[in-house]
Amino acid sequence: MNGAAIAQLRDEIRSGxxxxxxxxxxxxxxxxxxxxxxxAFNTVAADRALARAAAIDADRDRWRDAPLAxxxxxxxxxxxxxxxxxxxxxxxxxxxxxxxxxxxxRRLEAAGAVIVGKTNCDEFAMxxxxxxxxxxxxxxxxxLDRTPGGSSGGSxxxxxxxxxxxxxxxxxxxxxxxxxxxxxxxxVKPTYGRVSRYGLIAFASxxxxxxxxxxxxxxxxxxxxxxxxxxxxxxxxxQEPVADFTAALTGxxxxxxxxxxRALVGDGVDADVxxxxxxxxxxxxxxxxxxxxxxxxxxxxxxxxxYLVATAEASSNLARYDGVRxxxxxxxxxxxxxxxxxxxxxxxxxxxxxxRIMLGTYVLSAGYYDAYYLKAQQVRTLIVNDYxxxxxxxxxxxxxxxxxxxxxxxxxxxxxxxxxxADVFTVSANLAGLPAVSVPCGFTRSDGAPNLGESHPIDGxxxxxxxxxxxxxDESTILRVADAYERDTEWSNQRPPITRP
Amino acid sequence: xxxxxxxxxxxxxxEIDQFAQQIGHILAYVEEVRQVDTSGVAPTxxxxxRAAVDRADVIQPCLDIADTLANAPDPDDAREEGGFxxxxxxxx
Numbered sequence: 001m002n003g004a005a006i007a008q009l010r011d012e013i014r015s016g017x018x019x020x021x022x023x024x025x026x027x028x029x030x031x032x033x034x035x036x037x038x039x040a041f042n043t044v045a046a047d048r049a050l051a052r053a054a055a056i057d058a059d060r061d062r063w064r065d066a067p068l069a070x071x072x073x074x075x076x077x078x079x080x081x082x083x084x085x086x087x088x089x090x091x092x093x094x095x096x097x098x099x100x101x102x103x104x105x106r107r108l109e110a111a112g113a114v115i116v117g118k119t120n121c122d123e124f125a126m127x128x129x130x131x132x133x134x135x136x137x138x139x140x141x142x143x144l145d146r147t148p149g150g151s152s153g154g155s156x157x158x159x160x161x162x163x164x165x166x167x168x169x170x171x172x173x174x175x176x177x178x179x180x181x182x183x184x185x186x187x188v189k190p191t192y193g194r195v196s197r198y199g200l201i202a203f204a205s206x207x208x209x210x211x212x213x214x215x216x217x218x219x220x221x222x223x224x225x226x227x228x229x230x231x232x233x234x235x236x237x238x239q240e241p242v243a244d245f246t247a248a249l250t251g252x253x254x255x256x257x258x259x260x261x262r263a264l265v266g267d268g269v270d271a272d273v274x275x276x277x278x279x280x281x282x283x284x285x286x287x288x289x290x291x292x293x294x295x296x297x298x299x300x301x302x303x304x305x306x307y308l309v310a311t312a313e314a315s316s317n318l319a320r321y322d323g324v325r326x327x328x329x330x331x332x333x334x335x336x337x338x339x340x341x342x343x344x345x346x347x348x349x350x351x352x353x354x355x356r357i358m359l360g361t362y363v364l365s366a367g368y369y370d371a372y373y374l375k376a377q378q379v380r381t382l383i384v385n386d387y388x389x390x391x392x393x394x395x396x397x398x399x400x401x402x403x404x405x406x407x408x409x410x411x412x413x414x415x416x417x418x419x420x421x422a423d424v425f426t427v428s429a430n431l432a433g434l435p436a437v438s439v440p441c442g443f444t445r446s447d448g449a450p451n452l453g454e455s456h457p458i459d460g461x462x463x464x465x466x467x468x469x470x471x472x473x474d475e476s477t478i479l480r481v482a483d484a485y486e487r488d489t490e491w492s493n494q495r496p497p498i499t500r501p
Numbered sequence: 502x503x504x505x506x507x508x509x510x511x512x513x514x515x516e517i518d519q520f521a522q523q524i525g526h527i528l529a530y531v532e533e534v535r536q537v538d539t540s541g542v543a544p545t546x547x548x549x550x551r552a553a554v555d556r557a558d559v560i561q562p563c564l565d566i567a568d569t570l571a572n573a574p575d576p577d578d579a580r581e582e583g584g585f586x587x588x589x590x591x592x593x
Contacts, residue, residue, distance in 0.1 A: 096572055097571065097572060099564050099565065099568035099569055099571070099572070100564060192547075192548045193548070193549075205547075206546060206547035206548070232556055236547070236549070239554055298537070301533065301534055301537060304530060304531035304533060304534045305534055307527065307531060308531055308534065315508060319508075319509070322509070323574055324574075324586055324588055325569075325572070325573060325586050326572035326573065326574075327572070327574070328574070329574035329575075332589065335589055336589055336590060336591070337588055337589050337590070337591050338509075339589075340588065340589050341509045342509055342510065342511040343511060345508075345509055345510050345511070346510060346511040346512065349510075351516070354510055354512070354516075354520070355520055355523060355524065357508050357510065358504050358505060358508055358510065358520060358524060359524055359527060359528075361504050361507050361508040362504050362524070362528075365504070365507060371535060372531070372534075372535075374544055375534055375535055375537075375539060376531075376534055377544030377545055377546055378537075378539035378542040378543070378544050378545075379534050379537050379539060379542075380544070380545040381539075381542050381543055381544060381545040382537070382539070382542060384545055384548070416523055416526075416527065417523075417526055417527060417530055420527075431545075432548065433548030472548075
């Protein structure tokens with residue numbers, strides 16, 4: 001399935017070879033069969049999806065040129081869908097039905113996409129394993145005892161198990177790229193401001209971006225082109241023109257300079273990940289790319305900076321959940337307003353969300369603001385400057401997406417700090433506002449099993465991701481290189497044991 | 502406790518101990534950031550590429566009142582009371 005899987009499916013529907021209704025029915029049947037194992041969906045919108053597919057079949061002329069005509073898609077449950085329950089995997093929004101669509105959702109539907117459901121995620125997108133969901137963890141289709149990554153774990157699992165060819169996610173510190181890597185698919189975190197955040201339930205407003213998860217780079221390029229671009233409803237959404245990302249996938253990377261931060265990727269990286277990363281660099285060099293050593297001396301501070309900045313913004317953004325206008329409200333007998341606020345937030349939020357709200361409140365509080373929050377913002381500037389300097393010598397930067405393959409569910413729950421380290425290679429792109437893509441680049445060796453060699457690329461192992469980070473608004477270059485890599489390798493063609501037949 | 506109060510969060514006693522310990526660990530971990538030399542470095546609050554664009558000062562359609570009130574914790578009350586959100590008594 002290398003190449004444009006979504007375009008192929010769309011062409012079959014547009015030509016009448018398959019009906020949108022049949023395609024939708026198959027997607028829903030797949031979800032029925034596999035969701036009990038994966039827990040990838042919080043809400044399955046079967047009736048809504050079938051009605052929409054029937055409407056597309058009934059008016060083929062109208063959808064003749066639609067780039068996603070009849071294509072089933074899944075939407076992370078922190079993106080608002082008008083009339084369709086949107087929970088952010090929180091008790092706080094268990095019964096919330098948005099009165100409007102997120103801009104990215106609206107644009108995909110306008111392109112002909114059929115939303116089949118809302119995907120499970122960490123509560124308010126806070127997590128790296130999907131274990132912080134009020135609806136239970138998502139399970140990795142490659143190994144059901146493993147995390148799919150987070151926070152867009154349901155979107156990644158749904159695409160990896162071939163339930164839908166496209167899912168939307170959001171990425172604040174790696175929440176699209178890390179689950180894409182751990183589930184063996186492609187995930188794109190666009191440049192900050194590339195995609196409207198209107199209708200994305202806010203976590204950390206200076207870091208959040210919406211992006212696609214797909215099985216191939218070509219599919220990601222198609223989807224990104226549809227959701228990108230200026231939006232009057234989001235003042236931080238850039239006016240920058242949107243390139244033709246599909247046309248950028250030429251396969252030609254001769255002379256493209258790929259920066260490798262050797263010092264950064266040397267320590268604390270699983271041996272299998274290191275091996276796969278080095279092999280990926282060799283594939284790119286063999287295609288004509290030039291590898292250059294770069295330094296990102298402040299990137300090692302990215303995790304602490306991120307957890308100061310992101311929690312500060314979160315404590316402010318999540319102040320709106322007070323039980324007044326929407327969402328959960330705790331019943332308080334004879335209580336005053338303050339008691340209602342406190343009881344609502346005590347019972348509506350899960351542990352990780354409370355932990356982050358408190359940390360953010362602390363770093364913003366009088367007496368600590370300069371020491372923590374202001375300091376973190378200054379180190380953020382140093383991280384941004386590191387990247388700007390590196391991009392004088394390199395056209396893009398390569399790193400592993402995650403230092404390990406998918407870890408076991410439960411393994412890191414008791415130690416928030418250990419969990420945060422899963423994002424060590426992804427958070428700096430958010431801090432610097434840069435676009436980054438994760439593309440499959442290998443598999444770990446399975447626990448205890450012998451390595452069966454080149455003819456058995458999976459061997460019971462778990463997926464590994466290659467992360468390519470680009471200059472601001474230059475998604476074209478990272479997608480071109482990721483696509484070229486994909487053409488020379490077979491990783492994207494591997495299928496997990498739990499997958500739609 | 503003071504932080505929880507500032508954040509309008511009420512916590513169980515067991516949670517208070519656990520969170521205090523975990524947040525203590527996290528603060529110890531972020532301590533390295535405070536050692537970085539940032540003299541003369543401007544803070545980055547957000548990555549802004551271009552200056553914000555003004556939009557025309559023209560009235561746009563907004564959310565429908567009924568749609569908006571539909572998510573109120575007590576939607577029936579909200580409608581019956583003439584389109585307001587109801588909250589517990591504020592003044593004694």
